[in-house]
Amino acid sequence: MKKTPSPLYQPSRRKQNANPQLFATNNDTTRHNPKTNSALRSFKYAVKKCAAVFSLFLYGKRKSDSNVVGSDDRKNTSKIRGVVSSSTDLSSESNTKNSSKWKFSYSYASSSTASGQLGIGNFSFEEIYKSTAKFSPDNEIGQGGFGTVYKGKLKDGSLVAVKRAKKEVIHNHLFEFKNEIYTLSQIEHRNLVRLYGYLEHGDEKIIVVEYVGNGNLREHLDGIRGEGLEIGERLDIAIDVAHAITYLHMYTDNPIIHRDIKASNILITEKLKAKVADFGFARLSDDPTATHISTQVKGTAGYMDPEYLRTYQLTEKSDVYSFGVLLVEMMTGRHPIEPKRPIDERVTIRWAMKMLKQGDSVFAMDPRLRRNPASIKAVKQVLKLALQCVAPTKQSRPPMKNCAEVLWEIRKIFRDEAYSGHLPLPSHHSANFPQREKNKFGIEDNDSYKFTSVPNHFRS
């Protein structure tokens, strides 16, 4: 039996080193704060602003220093260049019971050489170059919007993922690149991909992150990875993702909106745990009382909140919308947009929600999933939750924390029912799992799971 984690994993709350201005432009961070601002908050905000200006000053100074070092000091040319490492640490009495003073500290990498770490990891270009066998195509594990991802093996044998920015796009994506680095460097959660280091070397901009070795969720849903995810495993993954997003929204002092929740950004471990990756589009809000951030529209087609597209106002509920799309994707197996389908099926959430409302949610169920009363019920309940997540307005969508709790309950009911029916819990790792046969649709099945009424449109 799988171990049951607590309903909401609550990682230790990290101190904030927030300095989003370092990576923000003036015109895309107009914040609105309808709530009352106490003098205390204004003061705190002002101190933060000063810290940001101070850090920008130091950053600029440091950059010019590193350029000089990079060109003059031959000894250091093999080292990492271009530091993006500055932070503020601000806490107040309102946050800590016993503290009676504002605590403010500023720190940045103190190396006088041209090294460029964020305080996490300490990689040289040579080390990374060697770890990927000179960026060998054999070690390539993925291609993203602004670069290639390689698998690297460090000297001590540990594995890392190396994200190497494409030279031709780095100029356009520099903001996202640094934003991703900055955001990742602050957060720590078992369902979020960890940042190990960042380096610049000449034109090269490289981030080194935790290697997650079992592909991404979309590959699993497409059946090109693993042995196919059963409903219990999909629920586990959905809960992991919900915990990760809840953490971003709630467990940091400044909410972080991911902005690009999608199946290819959910990486899967060997034990089928999910880790949310790719914070390139994430935007930090440095004012926890702000209700939204006005910003440029970014994200991936099919997952994007229509209200955000209309108003350009980004809130945590935009992630909730994308999460709803992801839930539908996980239950149906379909991509959010399937252009080759009949017209009424092209937008998967619309089609799935229509099926749900008609009482036909079983027909929307991924044909790869085994049918039994418990799994059919779980799919229906997840689709109901998804329906709330993709509500047209943000007020009607549940907070991420609630989504995690609802999913937790759905999983509990599923497990109870699966057991009470004496059905073995589906697990690809269980040695005791009964032999499955392929049914006439090429889907592995077992008598006890057999679904007799397969709709016509699954027969093709």
Ligand SMILES: Nc1ncnc2c1ncn2[C@@H]1O[C@H](COP(=O)(O)OP(=O)(O)OP(=O)(O)O)[C@@H](O)[C@H]1O
């Ligand atoms: N930390 C990692 N460990 C293992 N594989 C990874 C890791 N990060 C990314 N990958 C693989 O590389 C692929 C590309 O990742 P990347 O984040 O660069 O782009 P993307 O999110 O797929 O696309 P885009 O950046 O355009 O939104 C991922 O889909 C995944 O399969």
